[in-house]
Each structure stands twice: as structure tokens, then as C-alpha cells.
Amino acid sequence: MPSTRYQRPSERDDFGRVMSFTDAVFAIAMTLLVVEIGVPETIGGAPDDPGALLDAFADKGPLIFAFFLGCYTIGFYGAAHHRFMSWLDAVDRGFVILTVVYLAFVALLPFPTGVLGEFGENPVAVIAYAVNMGAVSSMETVLFSHARRRRLFREELPEDVYRWTLGSSLLPVVAFALSIPVAFALPWLAIAMWLLALPLQLVWARYRPAATGRYLS
Amino acid sequence: MPSTRYQRPSERDDFGRVMSFTDAVFAIAMTLLVVEIGVPETIGGAPDDPGALLDAFADKGPLIFAFFLGCYTIGFYGAAHHRFMSWLDAVDRGFVILTVVYLAFVALLPFPTGVLGEFGENPVAVIAYAVNMGAVSSMETVLFSHARRRRLFREELPEDVYRWTLGSSLLPVVAFALSIPVAFALPWLAIAMWLLALPLQLVWARYRPAATGRYLS
Amino acid sequence: MPSTRYQRPSERDDFGRVMSFTDAVFAIAMTLLVVEIGVPETIGGAPDDPGALLDAFADKGPLIFAFFLGCYTIGFYGAAHHRFMSWLDAVDRGFVILTVVYLAFVALLPFPTGVLGEFGENPVAVIAYAVNMGAVSSMETVLFSHARRRRLFREELPEDVYRWTLGSSLLPVVAFALSIPVAFALPWLAIAMWLLALPLQLVWARYRPAATGRYLS
């Protein structure tokens, strides 16, 4: 056999690798969620009885709801994180370490998602999901402020743009935190409160500094 | 340790990232299907009895059939979606959001595939698969018309090319919808009907506007 | 929020996408194998009894052996397929369709690997693995001859180079086929025979046309 030697192309795209490792973890976590639904092996009736299988599907209802909740959460957080990284010009060693910590919380998500599907009316299941998502959101904030401190942005962010965007990344943390006491009384209201981040975002958008678009788009 | 800083290469390939995230979800969903087959831990006989293991394989027959059905479906939908994206010149925020909704339906596919493998003669299993695939196909159509409305194609599509291609992407939706009433009487005929999309495609191809090749190839 | 539009970079790397989809399926199939080993939840003794856990590991021995067999098989087939694709200049629609068929057999591998780990002394388990690997190898040959027929190679291959390389890709098919009758008498000898492909390859290398290196390296 002839000796094969693959030459490295000139461009060293280590930045792109951090991005693609991150994207891969998001894609795998999103796709793994389906494993938690679980295919039933028996149903309460003959295997070809439509009613019995419909009942089995109905039993899986909360797990399927949790699957879509998890998919959209991971999908939109992934898209937001990707957008954040597209504002950067470089990453340093500290950013890589913080990214591993961040991705561990992302990779954990299928666990509380599955627990929420099984025990959706249990306050502790709702709180576990909120805590995990709060950890993911907080790490976003940590990565954002690390990037500013180490001047990793394409252009240095003015103070007001930085503060406004940091606040914007803290809104989901607030929504998750507020939902925790509510979960004890009304678990499903707590889940609904996670959507609070959206109207909060609209209010917050009113205070957006005019220059933001120039730096982050 | 020296401080390492990975510089971003000049090209910002965010378009490519949306494409590779999509490809990753398709690849993972396809490869996860095997988990639903499940390795038997005991067989009805001695562990080294060929007949008993053959029987166990025969029991897994429908699950293996469902595995291949799911693999080919995901593989060919993935290839078709990839081809569609290769006609685009750019993606916008709306396209990314619709893609997350679309990918959630793709990521769900291993669940109805597994149910179909376990309860293939149950109309509800057949309908669940048809509904999930119909949702995937419909989202293809939504993405396609969004891309046109937001002028994301390389070259603006003439009305007749747009309509013909949209119709082409609706054919599988029709085949899945028509199979649903049939599933109640004859589940296996309904499965066979999913292949109806292929001859329908051939008939449809007769009405293909001459200019199509220039825009979509 | 400002409207974000990600422009596609000038280069349309659809060739690279087929390659990276293929690589992803190989990487996921390889990494999924570990799921089939399965973590024991109880052992025959106190949870902190070293002897009882050692026994549990010993019970998992064949599954761990099958894991490494599967990893190396998938890893080396993946590397060989990648090398084959590096000889190509382009892929066409037919190549993509055949690749989906090929990847379905690759994605199925964790199933017979798990069965081999559970029932390694059962001829049917050995044959199932040989049949699946034979299907993977045969699809390699189909892809290779398709690539020649459709002139997808960088440089057109001379007849002798083509025949020799085709033969080379058929050697594992031969080794897997020969192992099937042996499996009925001596399952473990059949497994050992799969390594036959290596010395066969060395003999075959003697007949390698001198020009091969120019075309395939």
C-alpha cells in the first residue's frame, strides 16, 4: 500500500471547530430527547386494537409535550448561542473551558426533560427543569461577559450596548427563577411562566441603545 | 501555559452552519433508529440454540423492517432538503425558526417508527407514522414558500416554476393523507400507499415547466 | 430586533456535505455501540463488594469484546470509505441514493454487534454479523463500480487498476461468506476467519498494477 499523507490546508480554523463542537452537542441533545419517550412494548389490549394503542399514546402525551418543549428550548438556545458566537472575532483558552461547563448543562437537559414528561404535575420536576435551564442561561451570561473582558468581540462594545445585551441574556434567568416558587402551588402555571421571557424581551427591546445594530447583528 | 487565542477565519459561514446543524439532526435521527430494535437478552431456548435465536430474529422482523423504512425515509428526505437548501442564496431569522420546528418533527420520527415496528398491524400505529411524516413534508412546503416570500433563492423563481415545485413538495403530503382512512381497514395497504408518491411524481413531472432546470438543479 | 440574513459563501460544497453526512453516520454508529453493553443496576452481592462487581464485568466480557470488534470494524470501514471518496472528483444523484442504502446497513451494525455480544456462541449470531458486514462490503463494491460507470473519479481508471481495486474491495465479502458455513460448527473460528481478509489482502497486493498509485493514493 502506498503511504498516504493528508496535508493540512493552509487555514487553521480552530475557531470554527469550537463552534462546530458546540453545534454538535446541541444537535445530539435535541435528537436524543426522543429516547426518553420510549416505545411501549405492550398495550392494555390486543396488539392490533386501535383503542388500546390510542390509550397508550394518550399516556405518552406528557412525554411528547416534554419532547417538543425540550426540542424548541435546545433549538432556540442553540440558535441564540450560535448568533452570539458570530459576533466574536476569536476565542481564548478560558472561553473553551467555560464552553465545556456550559455544554455539560446542555447535555444534561434530556434528563430533567424526561422527568418533566413523567412527573409533570410534581413541583420538583418543574423546578429541576427550571434550575437546569437557569444554569444554561447563566453560563450564557458568563460567556458573554468573559468575551467582553478578554476583548473577543469583533469590535469593542460600548458600555450601554454591553449592559443592554447582558440584561437581555438575563431575562430568561429571571423567568426561570420566578417560576420556582409558583411551581409549589401550580406546576403548570410555572411551565407557562417560562414563556414570560418573550413579553419581557419585548418590553426590554424598548430600551435598546441605538448603536446595538452596528455591533451585534 | 501560553495564552492561546484562536482567530476566526475571514469568511463567516453562518449559512453553512444552518445546513450542517440540519444534516447532523438527520444523521443522528437515522442512526438512533437502531436503538428501537433492541437486542434480546434471553431467547426461548439455550443461548447457543440456532433455532431459538432465529425465532427471536423473526420476532424482530417487523422492527427491522421499520428500521429500514425509517432509514430510507430520513435519508431521502434529508437528501431532498439538502438539495432544496442548495438552491438558496441566504437564510434569514424566520428560516432558522421554521427549521427548528421542522427538525423537531424529524427528531421525533424514531418514536412512531418504533411504534410501527411493535404494532404494525394496528391502524393507529400506521396513522401516527403518516401524521409525523405529513408534518415533516408540510414543514418542507412552509420552508419553501417562506424562502420565496423572503427572496432567499439565488435567482427569483418565475411563478410557474414556483407553483410546480410547491406542488411537487405537496405530493407526499397527499399520499400520507390518503393512506389514513385506508389504515383503518388494511394497515399494510396504507404503508404500501406511501410509495404512491413515486408514481405521482412521475405523472407530475410531465407538467414540469421548461425553465425549472435553470433555477433548481 | 434587526433582521439577520446569513449569506451563503461563494463555494457550493455539496460534495463535502455528502462526505460529512457519511462521516457523521459512521461516528454515531461507532459511539452508539456502548449503549448495547448496558450498565448493570444490581450485582450478585453487596454494591461495594469488589468480587461481585468483577463477576458482573466478567459477564459483560463478550459484550465488551463485541464493542471493540464493532468499533474497529466501523472505524476502519469508515476510513476506507473516506479514502475511496477522496479519489472522486464529483458525486451524482445515483451516488447519493446508493450512499443512503449503504449507510442504512452501517447504521444497523450496532444491532448484530449487540446480538453477538449476548449470544456469541450461537451460529446464528455470528452469521447475522457476517451478513450485515457482507452487505456493507457489497455496497462498497456497488458504489465503486457506479463511480467508474458514471466517470466520477478524478482521472479515468485504466481497466487493470479498476479490476484490481474492485477485487480488493471484494476480499472482505469473500471472508464473510466463507465464515458462514464454519459458524454452524465452530462460531468462534468463524469470527477469527473475518481476520482472513488481512492476509488475503497481502497476497492480493502482489498483483497490484504498477499504475495504481497514480490514480488512487
Place this chain on the structure above:
Amino acid sequence: MPSTRYQRPSERDDFGRVMSFTDAVFAIAMTLLVVEIGVPETIGGAPDDPGALLDAFADKGPLIFAFFLGCYTIGFYGAAHHRFMSWLDAVDRGFVILTVVYLAFVALLPFPTGVLGEFGENPVAVIAYAVNMGAVSSMETVLFSHARRRRLFREELPEDVYRWTLGSSLLPVVAFALSIPVAFALPWLAIAMWLLALPLQLVWARYRPAATGRYLS
């Protein structure tokens, strides 16, 4: 349908492919760890009883600890391996073969991680994890010395830089080896000892040849 032919772009990035296959295996192994935690299907009490679900979470405590241990280990080893590959200029066939052997040990990690989560106070569980991690670390050393022997580095490494870096890659092997006898008496101390690699690294850093930064950064 028009015949589609995807042309390969001029650059043959086979080096990048080896890197991205490696990254993919790390990303998948890291994300698969969550499967070993397992969502409980019943808890010792009513499904909506917070105390009963808290107890179930407490039972999962060691599995969640093992999940984070596994995530950080795989994440940081992945980052270190990636950094090592960024010093290379090319890979040869031998490097690809050794990489497959290396990745098999990485892909196996979810198994001892899960065992550690279930039986963390059992010396054998601790030793299994240490042995698997030791194998991963040793393969790093093998890849490093192979790269030097085959002159795969961008610039040839001077003897002192080579020896110092080789020693640096052996430090975790030492920490894992030393923890094995300790595991028999005090399993949790052995786990703590794995962190020994960090202060050892600081001591080792004092002997770092001045020229290191020029070659490996």
C-alpha cells in the same frame, strides 16, 4: 429530473476530516452520558409528591455526579487532543489507525462512567474508570510520539521540547495508576486523586523549556 452532479471543491481537506471525525466522537460520547442517568418511571410515593421525587433525585445523585465527571473529562480531553492536532501539519495512515484505537477507548467511556455512578463505593468501579482513562491517556502519548517519529509536526520539535511535552501527557497516566491501589481502601480518595494531575502539571510547568511556545501554542 435533471441530472445533478456535485463537483468537489479544489481543496482536499482530508486532514480536517480526521479532526472532525474525532471531534464528533467526543461530542457524541459526551452527550450520550445522560442516557446512563435514566429517568425513573416510578417513585416511592404519589407521582405528584415532591418529597418522593426529591428522594428519587437524591438516589440519582451519584449518577449525576458521574455524568459531570464524565462530561468534564471528555470535554477537556477533547480540547487537549484538538490542541495537539493543531500543532500538526499532516496525518498519515498510521495516525488514522491509531486514532481509531484511541477513539474506541473514548467511545467506551460512558460504560465505566455509568458503572461508577451506580457503584461508586466499589473499588472495582473506580479502577475500571481509571483503567479506561489511563488507556485514553496512553493512546495520547502513542499518537504524540508517532507524530514525532513520522515528522507530522509543523516544525520539527527539539529534543527537550519533545521530552517535556511527552512527560506532560504522561502525568494523567501516573495519577490514574497511583489511584488504583488507593481505590481498594478508599474509593472516594482515589477519585479525588485523579485531580492530582492538576498540581503535578503546575510543578511540571516549572521545567518547561523556553522554546516550547514557539513550537506548540
